[in-house]
Amino acid sequence: MSTLEQPSPFEILLLEDEPADANLVRIALRENKIFCCLHHVPDGLAGVEFLRRQGNYADAPRPDLILLDLNMPRMNGREFLAAVKADEQLKSIPVVVLTTSDVHRDVVASYQLGAAGYITKPVDFTQFASAINQLGNYWFALVQLPPGDDR
Structure with a gap:
């Protein structure tokens, strides 16, 4: 009898300066079984x-x-996104902006800088959990990750 190998969990880096919002992401990921x-x-x-x-x-x-949240201290999300996409070793990592800003210029600027997606954080937890579920269904079921990471 052979045993099935447990798949490795996806590694997600969350850049968020608000602890309550970071906790909300953590809960939404867990509740959506990502x-x-x-x-x-x-x-x-x-x-x-x-x-x-x-x-x-x-x-x-x-x-x-x-x-990635856009509005953070020290280095904001736009600066971070530009730095990641300019780095040959990092630019293949998909970045999804997860922010409260629904300002059109922020959306456009994020995509111009190389964001793979843009999610506006709703205040309502049910809507937020639904957005995280959609993110999980898309990124972790359909997207082929680039080869060559050295985990």
């Missing part, structure tokens, strides 16, 4: 350190997906 390891950093500078495995993040895994 099999993942969620890594949370509070701003863009910490996100860059995580991705480059610097400082406290020396053992950080390469994420399969980045969820």
Whole structure:
């Protein structure tokens, strides 16, 4: 009798400066049964350190997906997105903007900088959980991740 190998969880990096919003993402992922390891950093500078495995993040895994808030201290989401997409070793990681901003110029700028998706965080948890479920169904069921990560 052979045993089936348990699939590895998806590695998700969440850049979010509001602890309540980070917790909401954590709950929505769990309630939608998205099999993942969620890594949370509070701003863009910490996100860059995580991705480059610097400082406290020396053992950080390469994420399969980045969820990015736009409005953060130290380095905002737009600056972070530009830095990631300009880096040859990081640019293949899909970045989905997950923010409260529904301003048209933010949506357009995010896609111009290389975002793979844009989700506006609704205040209502049911709507938010539904958006996370759709994200999970799309990214983790349909999207082929790029080869060559060194987890």
